[in-house]
Amino acid sequence: MAAVCFYFQVHQPYRLRHYTFFDIGADAFYEDENANCDILLKVARKCYLPMNALLLSLIRRHEGRFKVSFSLSGTALDQFVAYAPELIQSYRELVATGCVELLSETYNHSLAFLYSPEEFREQVRLHDDRIEELFGVRPTVFRNTELIYNNALARAVEDMGYAAILAEGADHVLGWRSPNYVYRPAGCGRLKLLLKNYRLSDDIAFRFSDRNWPEFPLTAEKFAHWAGTAALSGDLINLFMDYETFGEHQWEASGIFQFMEALPDRLLRLPGFRFVTPSEAAAEHEPVAELDVHNFMSWADAERDLTAWLGNDMQHDAIETVYRMEERVKARRDDGLLRTWRRLQTSDHFYYMCTKWFADGDVHSYFNPYGSPYDAYINYMNVMADFALRLDGASRLGHSVGMPPRTDTHRPAGHLD
Amino acid sequence: MRVLMFGWEFPPFKSGGLGTACKGMASALAARGTGVVFVLPRTGHRQPQETEPGLTLLSASGTRLHGGLARVRHAGPARGERRFVTGNEWYALDAALRRIWEHRLHLEYIDSPLHPYLTEEGYLREYGQWAARDRLTAGKRAQRSILHEAGMDRLPGDAASADVPRPDREILLHGGYGQDLMQEVRRYACAAAAIARRTPCDVIHAHDWMTYPAGMLAKQLTGKPLVVHIHALESDRSGHNVNQAIADLERAGMEAADKVIAVSHYTKQLVMRDYGIPEDKIVVVHNAVSRSDITRTYPLPPLCAHEKRVLFMGRITYQKGPDYFVEAARLVLDRLPHTRFIMAGSGDMLPHMVRRVGQLRMGSRFHFTGFLKNEDVDRMYAMSDVYVMPSVSEPFGIAPLEAMAYDVPVIVSRQSGVVEVLRNAIRVDFWDVREMANKICALLTYPVLAAEEVRNCREELKHIRWENAAGKIRAVYDSLVTGRN
Numbered sequence: 001m002a003a004v005c006f007y008f009q010v011h012q013p014y015r016l017r018h019y020t021f022f023d024i025g026a027d028a029f030y031e032d033e034n035a036n037c038d039i040l041l042k043v044a045r046k047c048y049l050p051m052n053a054l055l056l057s058l059i060r061r062h063e064g065r066f067k068v069s070f071s072l073s074g075t076a077l078d079q080f081v082a083y084a085p086e087l088i089q090s091y092r093e094l095v096a097t098g099c100v101e102l103l104s105e106t107y108n109h110s111l112a113f114l115y116s117p118e119e120f121r122e123q124v125r126l127h128d129d130r131i132e133e134l135f136g137v138r139p140t141v142f143r144n145t146e147l148i149y150n151n152a153l154a155r156a157v158e159d160m161g162y163a164a165i166l167a168e169g170a171d172h173v174l175g176w177r178s179p180n181y182v183y184r185p186a187g188c189g190r191l192k193l194l195l196k197n198y199r200l201s202d203d204i205a206f207r208f209s210d211r212n213w214p215e216f217p218l219t220a221e222k223f224a225h226w227a228g229t230a231a232l233s234g235d236l237i238n239l240f241m242d243y244e245t246f247g248e249h250q251w252e253a254s255g256i257f258q259f260m261e262a263l264p265d266r267l268l269r270l271p272g273f274r275f276v277t278p279s280e281a282a283a284e285h286e287p288v289a290e291l292d293v294h295n296f297m298s299w300a301d302a303e304r305d306l307t308a309w310l311g312n313d314m315q316h317d318a319i320e321t322v323y324r325m326e327e328r329v330k331a332r333r334d335d336g337l338l339r340t341w342r343r344l345q346t347s348d349h350f351y352y353m354c355t356k357w358f359a360d361g362d363v364h365s366y367f368n369p370y371g372s373p374y375d376a377y378i379n380y381m382n383v384m385a386d387f388a389l390r391l392d393g394a395s396r397l398g399h400s401v402g403m404p405p406r407t408d409t410h411r412p413a414g415h416l417d
Numbered sequence: 418m419r420v421l422m423f424g425w426e427f428p429p430f431k432s433g434g435l436g437t438a439c440k441g442m443a444s445a446l447a448a449r450g451t452g453v454v455f456v457l458p459r460t461g462h463r464q465p466q467e468t469e470p471g472l473t474l475l476s477a478s479g480t481r482l483h484g485g486l487a488r489v490r491h492a493g494p495a496r497g498e499r500r501f502v503t504g505n506e507w508y509a510l511d512a513a514l515r516r517i518w519e520h521r522l523h524l525e526y527i528d529s530p531l532h533p534y535l536t537e538e539g540y541l542r543e544y545g546q547w548a549a550r551d552r553l554t555a556g557k558r559a560q561r562s563i564l565h566e567a568g569m570d571r572l573p574g575d576a577a578s579a580d581v582p583r584p585d586r587e588i589l590l591h592g593g594y595g596q597d598l599m600q601e602v603r604r605y606a607c608a609a610a611a612i613a614r615r616t617p618c619d620v621i622h623a624h625d626w627m628t629y630p631a632g633m634l635a636k637q638l639t640g641k642p643l644v645v646h647i648h649a650l651e652s653d654r655s656g657h658n659v660n661q662a663i664a665d666l667e668r669a670g671m672e673a674a675d676k677v678i679a680v681s682h683y684t685k686q687l688v689m690r691d692y693g694i695p696e697d698k699i700v701v702v703h704n705a706v707s708r709s710d711i712t713r714t715y716p717l718p719p720l721c722a723h724e725k726r727v728l729f730m731g732r733i734t735y736q737k738g739p740d741y742f743v744e745a746a747r748l749v750l751d752r753l754p755h756t757r758f759i760m761a762g763s764g765d766m767l768p769h770m771v772r773r774v775g776q777l778r779m780g781s782r783f784h785f786t787g788f789l790k791n792e793d794v795d796r797m798y799a800m801s802d803v804y805v806m807p808s809v810s811e812p813f814g815i816a817p818l819e820a821m822a823y824d825v826p827v828i829v830s831r832q833s834g835v836v837e838v839l840r841n842a843i844r845v846d847f848w849d850v851r852e853m854a855n856k857i858c859a860l861l862t863y864p865v866l867a868a869e870e871v872r873n874c875r876e877e878l879k880h881i882r883w884e885n886a887a888g889k890i891r892a893v894y895d896s897l898v899t900g901r902n
Contacts, residue, residue, distance in 0.1 A: 020851065021752060021858035317865040355841075355873060374843045377866055378859040385862075 002231035003276040003284070004267055005194065007143070007166060008243035010048070011073040011109050012040055013348035015369050019379050024386045030340070035369065037083045044084045047247035052090040054257060058264050059099045066264040067099040067275040070243070071143050074107030074127050075346055077134065088134060095135045101277035104128050104139035104162065110345035111145060111309060113153055114296070115323035121160065123342065141166070141278040145347050147196065147240070147299040148306065151292065154185030154193065162191065164282035166240065169195035170297045170304040177289070180234020184287035192282040193291055196240040196299060200226060205241040209254035217255070220262035228270050236281055240299070301356065309350040314377040319350055321384050328391055337391065344380075344387065352376035418894055419452040421618040421635070423609050423628035427457050427474065430592070433732075434815050435648050438680070438704050439624055445887035447471035451894070454616055456609050456631075458601065459592035475616075477608035478590040482506040484583030507586055510607040510634065517633055518603075521669045522662075598627070599662065606630035613639050620644060620894045626651070626663055629670025636673065642897040645674040647684055652691060653810040654736045668692050676893050678702050680813040681834020687812075700893055703838045705883040706818035715799040725861050726757045728801035728825070730789070731808075731816060733764030738807035738830065738847045743770055745807075747777045748854035753861055754782070761786040761797055798823040802867070803860045807847045808833050817842060818881065821874045826867040828856050838881050841873035 017032035058066050072091070080087040094100040106112055107127040112120040124142070132138045142162040144153060149167035157165050169179025179195035203223065207213045215222065230237055242249065250256040267273050276284065300308040309315060322344050329341045353373045370376040422443060426436030443453045453472045460466065460476035467473045485504030518526040588608040590601055609631035613621065622644045623632030629645060636643040651664045671677050671692055677699045679685040685701050688694050727746070731737045739760060746758040760770060760783070767785070774783045789797055798804070804820035804827045811833035818839065820827050829836055830847040843860070845853045860867050 020855040021862070022748065022851070022855065312869055313865045314869050317863070355869070372844070374856075374866060374870060377863070377869075378856060381859065381863050381866075382855075 001235060001272040001274075002227075002270075003236050003274055003281060004227065005236060005238045005276050005278055005281050006068040007103065007238070007240045007278060008068065008070050009073075009143075009241070010070055010076050010243045012036070012043070012076040012079050013109065013346045014075055014079070014343045015039070016349070016379055016383055019382045019386070021382055024382055025389050028386065028390060030383045030386075031343075032369075036079060040079045040083045043244060043248055044087055046252065047244050048084075048087055049090060050252075050257065051243065051246040051260075052087075052094060054261060055100075056090075056094055056097070058261065059094075059097045062264055062268065064097070064099055065268060065275060067101075067277050067280075069101040069103055069141075069277045070094075071103040071105050072131070073105060073109040074123075074130055075109055075343065077130060092135060095137060099277075101141070101279055102131050102135060102137055102139055103166070103278065104131075104142045106145055108342045108345050109145050109347055110342070111148065111319065111347050111350070112323075112345060113144060113148070113156070114306075114310075115319065116326055117156060119323075119326055120156070124160065140164075141194075141282065146309075148296055149293060149298070150296045151186045151294060153296075154191055154293075155187050158185075158188045158191040164192040164194055164278055166194050166238075166278065167196070167293070168297055168299040168304055169198055169238070172304065173291070173293050173297055177291075178234045179238065180230060180236055181288040182236060182282065182285040183289055183291040186290050186292035192285070192287060194236070194238050194278055194281055195291075196238050197230065198299070200230060200237060201239045201241050204239070204256075204259075205245045205249070208245075208250045208256055208259070218259065220259055220266040223259075223263060224266035224270060227267060227273075231270075231273070236276075236285060238281075307356060308354050309347055312353070312355050312373075314355075314373065315350045315353045318353060318377060318380050318384070321381070325388065325391060332391065340387065344383065349376070349380050353380070418450070418620070418891070418898070419454070419618045420446070420620045420622050420894060421613055421616055421641075422453055422455045422622045422624065423605075423631045423635075424455060424624040425458060425592075425627045427455060430457055430460050434813075435625060437707070437815055438648060438813070441705060441707050441883040442886055442890060443472055444469060444707075445883035446890060449884070449887050449891065451887075451891055454612075454618065456612055457592070458590040458605050475612060477605050477612065478588065478592070480588050480608035480611050481585045482510070482588060482607070482611055484585045487581045487583050505583065506611060507588075507607065510610055513610075513637060514603060514606055514630060514634055517630065517637070517669070521633070521673070522665050602627050602630055602666075606634050610634040610638055613641075619898050622646060622890075622894075623670065623674075624648060626667045626670060629666055629673075632670060633673045642675040643673060644676045644678060644893060644897070645670045646678045646680075647671075647688060647812065648680055649736075649812045650684065650687055650691070652687065653684075653812055654734070656735055656809065671698075674698075675897050676700060678890065678893065680704050681837050683832070683834040683837065684812040700889065702886050702889045702893075703834070703881070704813045704815055705881045705886050706815060706822065706878065707883065715796045717800060721757070724755050724757055725753075725802040726759055726800055727803045727805060727857055727861075728759050728761065728797060728820075729805055729807070730759075730761040730794070730797060730820075731806070733760065733762050733767045733770060735766065736809055736811070737762075737764070738809045739764075739766055739770050740773070741807045741847050741850055741853065742805055743773050743777070743783070744850045745805075745853040745857060746774075746783055747779055748851060749857050749861075750779055750782055752858055756782065756861060758783040759786060759797070759801070760784070761789045761794075763788045795823070798825055801825045803828065803857055805853065805857065806830055806833065806835075807845075807853060809847050811835065818878065821871070821878055824871050824875075826860050826870045827874070828853065828860070839874060839877055841870065841877050843870055 014031045015035050016030050019030060055068060095102065104124060105127055106120060106123040108123055110123060112123055128139055140162060141164045142157045143166035147166060147168045154165055179197045183193040185191055185193050203218060208218050210216060227237055246256050246260065296306050297304050298306060325341060329337055352368050352370050353376045355373050424439045426433055426439060428436050428440050443455055447453050447469060454475055456475045456477050459478040460474055462476060463479050465473045465475050483504060483506040515526045588604050590604055613635035618641060621632055621635050621641050623629055624646045625648050632643045632645060651659045651667060671694050677688065677694055679688055679699055679701050681703060682701050685699050688699060689696055729739060729742045733739045749756055771785060774780050798820055804825045806814055806817050806829050808814060808830045809832060811830060813834040817827040817829050817835055827842050829842045829844055831844045832847055836842060836844055843856055845856055
């Protein structure tokens with residue numbers, strides 16, 4: 001008996017417009033509405049709409065035996081409502097089949113847990129409320145932004161009443177152990193931990209159209225064969241990936257849609273194979289062992305850690321700047337300010353400032369609207385400077401944008417090495 | 418492997434970016450076992466100087482040219498005398514250069530005095546004599562004047578034949594970039610070619626257009642392969658107002674060369690597009706920065722220690738984009754009034770810049786230092802909080818690397834070659850004044866940004882070494898030398 005669990009991440013950030021130092025105090029519009037709308041419509045056309053239609057037809061064809069799950073970020077949902085409401089309808093149809101589970105996450109796809117557990121809880125509650133309002137269901141399984149995870153997060157999520165949590169099946173955490181089982185997070189009593197099988201997931205998400213990959217081209221038969229082999233050492237294969245994989249990262253011409261159309265049938269033909277949603281997986285399987293994850297891990301880059309968002313001083317400075325404002329923002333009791341502040345927490349803003357250009361640089365530049373990490377930081381900090389002014393209600397510039405005083409009155413002349 | 422290099426600048430004799438680059442690569446080549454003889458217009462020393470093992474500096478000024486023999490034949494009472502000169506080196510070189518000038522360049526070849534003028538008065542006097550001689554001896558003026566100088570008039574009329582040794586002559590140059598640069602270039606060519614005939618070498622390597630005639634002439638006389646090195650193009654320096662004679666010289670040099678070395682891909686593209694040089698003839702060798710081990714510190718004046726300084730350092734000419742810096746300064750000062758702007762250097766646009774700063778009413782915050790030398794350059798870098806290189810077209814641009822050596826964050830024009838190697842530098846389009854100001858403000862306001870840039874660039878600087886450049890240049894030499902055998 002082996003179960004396959006698909007989870008697709010759907011997320012779109014609110015990208016910032018080019019916001020210069022001279023806009024500080026003069027302009028409170030931070031977002032690039034044209035770009036956000038254009039990108040959303042493009043991705044909807046290439047990925048969300050055709051892939052939703054494909055999944056719906058697969059669910060119907062297999063009469064409920066094919067199941068998937070989604071995590072829809074709040075910022076993506078807000079943009080669906082604003083720019084492409086037909087997407088909401090499309091997801092409602094999927095949810096109505098009973099074969100599609102929606103997961104819980106932070107509303108703004110944020111790193112809030114790292115800086116403010118209270119803000120984290122509020123954002124998760126906001127997200128669940130929004131899902132319930134739009135789709136009439138309340139999530140019972142949690143996944144954190146970019147699968148960022150550790151013991152402390154698991155405990156917090158258990159306290160919040162969830163049945164299971166998703167995480168990366170990173171080698172440096174698992175060691176000799178297999179990701180194809182359900183685990184128990186260290187320090188938790190009943191929360192279950194589902195780990196991504198990153199080899200099989202990334203075969204689809206990253207390598208599918210890579211002509212230098214020895215296994216190219218990937219067919220549904222070949223993939224089903226691998227899944228069959230993986231199931232020999234486990235009872236649950238978790239395939240977690242960005243939904244934009246289909247039609248956006250892997251173009252339609254690569255044959256990704258045909259692959260996905262053929263895959264459920266191939267997998268269901270394997271003896272004992274079936275599809276489950278994360279909550280079913282958690283309900284059906286007992287943990288085989290406890291998994292102790294002290295340091296944060298994520299599903300990003302080769303390192304599977306936080307360095308994509310918190311790898312340099314610019315990123316730390318920017319994120320500390322936004323969370324430092326929490327008390328002041330909440331004290332103002334202004335819904336507009338609060339919403340703006342939360343959108344500025346979206347993890348993408350910090351991802352754009354990443355300077356790990358060499359090994360993983362290509363993936364970063366693909367998503368990056370900025371020419372360089374410096375541009376991303378400058379833009380974000382300019383926006384934060386303006387936001388701080390508005391927060392303080394200051395009319396005059398200079399209170400919070402003044403130059404920091406020089407501390408070094410002696411500068412060394414240069415020497416290298 | 419021995420290489421004969423022709424160049425116009427070499428520290429400490431005359432030093433701009435060109436000189437810094439020439440010294441960096443010559444030293445690195447010498448250290449890796451390539452013998453370098455570097456010919457400068459003027460070093461102030463008569464004797465060759467071996468400044469470091471394998472690297473010899475030679476002054477073109479003071480090169481002795483063989484006078485040869487003046488031969489007079491008396492062909493009988495009816496025919497009178499026939500006079501001619503054999504083995505006069507200046508005449509031979511000048512004639513060969515004339516051929517290059519007229520056939521390759523299609524330029525008018527104007528005879529020039531052998532000695533440069535050292536003062537204006539001296540020039541006028543010599544020019545007067547030259548012109549007078551020219552009128553007297555139109556046609557065969559060279560022979561006649563030389564015979565005259567050799568004192569041939571006093572030869573006995575009845576001699577059937579007589580050979581009179583003529584005195585050797587010296588070519589004198591003053592170096593630098595004076596009004597008569599083109600004449601200086603030709604004198605240099607003759608001197609350098611004479612040196613090439615006496616100096617055993619495997620390859621001739623000429624840096625920038627001033628030495629291309631020398632390279633072409635030396636290649637013709639010795640048959641050795643020629644490498645021309647593009648540090649800058651006339652279109653970089655002058656935009657649309659190119660000096661056609663210089664552009665023609667550049668083209669002729671590149672066409673005559675066996676290989677062309679460009680300091681960046683940016684320049685390589687220009688060479689292919691504007692000069693029609695085929696891609697396989699061009700090799701890109703990026704410049705580097707020399708390591709210095711100065712550990713001096715410069716105190717900031719206490720009264721303005723709290724202020725921040727933004728620096729422009731370079732020639733104040735069209736190419737370097739000083740006008741964009743001035744406009745950006747006004748925008749920054751509107752927001753951050755406690756900033757100071759410094760424009761260090763001199764050039765033909767300086768008066769215009771001073772006027773514009775006055776017009777924008779920011780003279781109290783915008784300072785001109787004139788041309789800075791030696792320690793003042795170090796001090797200026799060390800005092801700065803941001804260095805801006807807003808060049809309109811910069812083949813390489815070594816200054817940002819120097820600023821980086823002082824931990825000064827830089828903003829570099831995208832229209833430059835240095836961004837190909839300093840990929841972590843903050844970039845801006847030179848014409849986007851508002852964005853330039855935005856980035857200056859950001860560097861002044863967000864200390865984390867400056868620190869991050871400096872740290873990333875320092876990491877990159879470790880790999881930008883002259884040794885690597887020298888390795889690539891040596892490979893070019895090797896391919897030319899073995900290709901010939």
